[in-house]
Amino acid sequence: GVVIATEKKPHSPLIDADDWNKVYSIAQHLGCVYSGIGGDARLLVRRARKYAEVYRMKYNECEPTTEAARSLGDVAQDFTQQPGVRPFGVSLLLAGHDSQKGCQLYQVDPSGAWWAWKASAIGKNMTNAKNFLEKRYSDDMELEDAIHTALLTLKEGFDGDMTAQNIQLGVVRQNKEGIWNFEVLSVGEVQDYLDQVA
Numbered sequence: 001g002v003v004i005a006t007e008k009k010p011h012s013p014l015i016d017a018d019d020w021n022k023v024y025s026i027a028q029h030l031g032c033v034y035s036g037i038g039g040d041a042r043l044l045v046r047r048a049r050k051y052a053e054v055y056r057m058k059y060n061e062c063e064p065t066t067e068a069a070r071s072l073g074d075v076a077q078d079f080t081q082q083p084g085v086r087p088f089g090v091s092l093l094l095a096g097h098d099s100q101k102g103c104q105l106y107q108v109d110p111s112g113a114w115w116a117w118k119a120s121a122i123g124k125n126m127t128n129a130k131n132f133l134e135k136r137y138s139d140d141m142e143l144e145d146a147i148h149t150a151l152l153t154l155k156e157g158f159d160g161d162m163t164a165q166n167i168q169l170g171v172v173r174q175n176k177e178g179i180w181n182f183e184v185l186s187v188g189e190v191q192d193y194l195d196q197v198a
Contacts, residue, residue, distance in 0.1 A: 128156060
């Protein structure tokens with residue numbers, strides 16, 4: 001499976017945090033987390049959802065994660081050279097599963113560059129988080145271990161107390177029928193994992 005985790009820190013205390021997300025579902029098998037300007041992320045997520053649905057209708061299968069990263073990279077790159085528009089101020093981590101390559105994690109940058117990772121971090125504390133992941137990550141990790149590692153990585157650079165209300169987790173995992181799904185974990189599920197790593 002694949003795990004993505006983020007701090008959910010609204011820029012104002014007046015924002016209803018229950019209605020503010022940084023982890024988005026794109027398709028049944030694909031989701032993302034962003035760092036940067038929320039409006040830019042929402043635009044890219046809408047485009048990604050459209051591309052995933054068009055792909056599914058055209059080929060009668062889920063869009064490969066590689067294709068999703070490539071198409072979002074193309075959109076981001078177009079905005080670096082069109083007159084009258086600014087480049088996107090957002091980086092994305094895409095988590096997904098497809099029949100060709102299995103579970104995957106891709107990063108898409110504002111420049112349009114995209115590449116695959118085994119584990120990665122984006123945002124304000126990414127250097128320390130990547131160093132932490134380099135020490136903790138292994139190829140044979142179980143999903144539960146990956147969730148714990150993601151939470152411990154967040155905890156390393158977290159301002160204040162980590163609670164189920166101020167973080168979000170998304171996972172790509174198989175359901176009971178053997179179908180790979182991306183899901184954003186509920187507050188209760190996040191709290192259960194936080195209790196385990198405390």
